[in-house]
Amino acid sequence: MKFCMLTTFFGSHSFGGDAAFVDRLSRALARQGHEVHVIHCRDAFEASRGDQTPRPYSAPPGVVIHPLESRAGVLSPLATHQTGRPLFKARAIGRLLHDIRPDVVHFHNLSLIGGPGLLQIPAPGAIKFMTAHEHWLVCPLHVLWKHDQSVCERSECVRCCVKSLRPPQLWRMTPLLDRSLRHLDALICPSLSTRREHARRGIVARMMHLPYFLPHDYTGMPAAATPTPARPYVAAAGRLEKIKGFQDVIEAMRRLPGLDLRIAGSGQYEAELREQARGLDNVLFEGRLDAANVAALFRGARAVAVPSLVYETFGYVVLEAFAERAPVVVRNLGALPELVAESGGGLVFDSPDGLVEALGKLASDDDLRRTLGENGHRSRHGIWSESEHLDRYLALIDEHQQRHRERQRTGPALARAVAAVKRREPVLLPEEAFEPVR
Incomplete structure (x- = not known):
């Protein structure tokens, strides 16, 4: 079959879990002999990247990449952001779909490549899917984080956008989204939590639950030496942003002097986290690590902490921990407790005391750590294979x-x-x- 993936960020011009998933799905399909085309918006990366440079990436056999660039440059994704339509990219995407004639058109992150209006683009005879990698369909800021303070349970989208220094999207007050979703055969949700949140916030579509996966060759990545720590440690990894909740784990370290915290990653909240950790000898910042070194970090950890403050749609870091037989400690919010319940591969906390207790248990109880780690590892090769x-x-x-x-x-x-x-x-x-x- 011929597949066409449409997404905002991909390959060299990407950041985030949605691009990782599109890459993994495209490679998996190509390994089975399917023809895969990926259409993405290079202009959107240039508009969003800040000081991040394109990273090395080469497409595998069977995967063809179509980066889109407009004469309008960064005005193209801005126009899409404000109108909810492809505008400057519509003709190029239409030509590609006409030439490729895909059997399946799979939409992913549409925020800056075409908005909901892209769902209406003609693809005669093709099945149309979209995966909800974030909560973009129901939140202009994608993550249901209100006024940079708390989880959003009652929307104030315009006010929230203004406080976040983002222009409000007036198309969200029109029927555009509802009309566009009717062109989908299915809206794929990576977790039951994601499906619930979309349904209760007004999305009307045929929603299907299909979780993420790790590829067969994930453990075949270049090996990195497993650290031999002088002291036991808990690991954490990801973008250093407020919504990831790493500040709560740093605070827990004050009450766990015999346990280290090793944080891998970089991001806009890094300075605040480093300031919070000043004077704590048991909090270490590893910087940005490649996949092999993150795997090695997880392999030697007593646990991997995933303390996200928002409704995660899935949580790839949980699967990456399970791949290394590392148990996880997750906040009781969004998809994270769902992954723990399905696998038996970790502990769930509701409060600061609960976080300290969970980390303490896994730091001191070898049998518990081994059992939970093995549970997670089995599930990674079953449910999420x-x-x-x-x-x-x-x-x-x-x-x-x-x-x-x-x-x-x-x-x-x-x-x-x-x-x-x-x-x-x-x-x-x-x-x-x-x-x-x-």
């Missing part, structure tokens, strides 16, 4: 292809029936027209 994901993904495609064929078969008969009713004539419908809608 590449083969499990692809089996379910391809089955979903097959289901919708059958639905398309049924609609093509019954559509003309139903159209004739409607015309006959208007003329007040007797109506004979094919038997398939009476099948229940699922």
